[in-house]
Amino acid sequence: MKPAAPFSRRRGSVLLIVLVTLVFATAALLLFIEKAGVDLLVDIREADANRLRIEAYSALETTLAVLEEFREVGGGLHGPAEGWGDPLAFAGYEPADGRTVEVKLEDESAKLSLPSVKAETLVSLLKYWQVPQSEAERLADALLGWMQKDHTPTAIGAPVAEDYENAALPFAPPGRSLRSFAELGAIEGVRQAFFDEDTGLPNELHRRFTETFSLYRFEAPNLNGNRLEPLLAQETIDEQQRRQVSEYLSGTGSYQTQGPGFFKNARSVAAIAGGQIERLGYGYNVKALRITVTVRQGVSSYRLSVVVAPKGGATLVPPVSAATPGQATAGAGDQPPSPVPVPEPDKTGAQEADLKYPFTFLEIHENDRAVPPPAPFEEPTA
Numbered sequence: 001m002k003p004a005a006p007f008s009r010r011r012g013s014v015l016l017i018v019l020v021t022l023v024f025a026t027a028a029l030l031l032f033i034e035k036a037g038v039d040l041l042v043d044i045r046e047a048d049a050n051r052l053r054i055e056a057y058s059a060l061e062t063t064l065a066v067l068e069e070f071r072e073v074g075g076g077l078h079g080p081a082e083g084w085g086d087p088l089a090f091a092g093y094e095p096a097d098g099r100t101v102e103v104k105l106e107d108e109s110a111k112l113s114l115p116s117v118k119a120e121t122l123v124s125l126l127k128y129w130q131v132p133q134s135e136a137e138r139l140a141d142a143l144l145g146w147m148q149k150d151h152t153p154t155a156i157g158a159p160v161a162e163d164y165e166n167a168a169l170p171f172a173p174p175g176r177s178l179r180s181f182a183e184l185g186a187i188e189g190v191r192q193a194f195f196d197e198d199t200g201l202p203n204e205l206h207r208r209f210t211e212t213f214s215l216y217r218f219e220a221p222n223l224n225g226n227r228l229e230p231l232l233a234q235e236t237i238d239e240q241q242r243r244q245v246s247e248y249l250s251g252t253g254s255y256q257t258q259g260p261g262f263f264k265n266a267r268s269v270a271a272i273a274g275g276q277i278e279r280l281g282y283g284y285n286v287k288a289l290r291i292t293v294t295v296r297q298g299v300s301s302y303r304l305s306v307v308v309a310p311k312g313g314a315t316l317v318p319p320v321s322a323a324t325p326g327q328a329t330a331g332a333g334d335q336p337p338s339p340v341p342v343p344e345p346d347k348t349g350a351q352e353a354d355l356k357y358p359f360t361f362l363e364i365h366e367n368d369r370a371v372p373p374p375a376p377f378e379e380p381t382a
Helices: 002-074 087-091 119-128 133-147 161-165 181-186 190-194 204-212 229-233 239-250 266-273
Strands: 100-107 289-297 300-310 359-366
Touching (some): 002 100, 002 300, 087 100, 119 133, 181 190, 190 204
Antiparallel strands (some): 100 289, 289 300
16 A cells, blocks of 8 residues: 555645635736726726716806806806805706706905005015014015015025025026915925915915915905905904904894995995095905816716906916907916907818806816816818
8 A cells, every 4th residue: 555655745735736826816806806896996986076066067058157147247247145046946956866966156366465465465464464563574575575576685695696506406586466265385584484384384374375366367356245354454444344244244243133234435435434445456246266066976077267357357477368158267376367269160170169157267177177278279171
């Protein structure tokens, strides 16, 4: 019986090889299944996003139609108290079965226009935010020196062009207003004041600045947006007047039974707050409106965020001509946008129709990603 031992060893070796092969094959199969599952999940999410995207743009167009109706009837958009605060409900909009659509409106022009800001306004606000006088003047000079080619600093220690040229990575201030608040991190003096020294993250001063200023250019902030801190900082109104105006706009306090209100002119403001209202420097119309549309279906969601300006409203920096239907611009933080036509030409090569679209798109983000301008339109050749 002893001669059979080598055969047993050979049979054991074969079994071991088979078992090892099975282990590797199983591991490879599990990895393939896992990767295929991830790829399939990505494809499903992309398909869901494409379906929800159509719903989001439908809701956006409905919202814009409602806003335009109120603008025509009221001679402008003043504030949501006019009745356009819930545009989808006003229009009787019904999403597809199983979906919910939420629209949020924010008056971008209730903020101060950063491209139009003056040095004294910057200093007043910084001082109101507990920044010492000398430091406030330096920060104002630093910001204006970055945004304006012909600005001459007056504060001691304010950065000049040579400070940027002598940096480890030399560069020159752009001499135009910010296209993104991320630029604050490149401005000498502002970087140290607006970001935490240890973590490099934006601090409270950065938050207050970005919540107060808009990157878009417009003539006067909309008083109906109820952002009155700059008026307090410049001592244009006192705390009692601020409270009266705020309560009237929000429908609280002594105006609780009346509900939210809005102003159309200085006379209506004087009736509520008194004082020299002509000194406010504020307007009473929406110049730029941020519209955020969120569509949900089950665990899937899609978010569309745009900033639109009615005719004669806010413009980009540098300014561009008004966008027509099918024209889009990138977000404020992207490359300098310019409107370009999107529609495909018809077979006859006819010129694009001018539908006199009532809004200019200043910014478009889908799921928090900026939508770049489409490729330039080229006339087909025969």
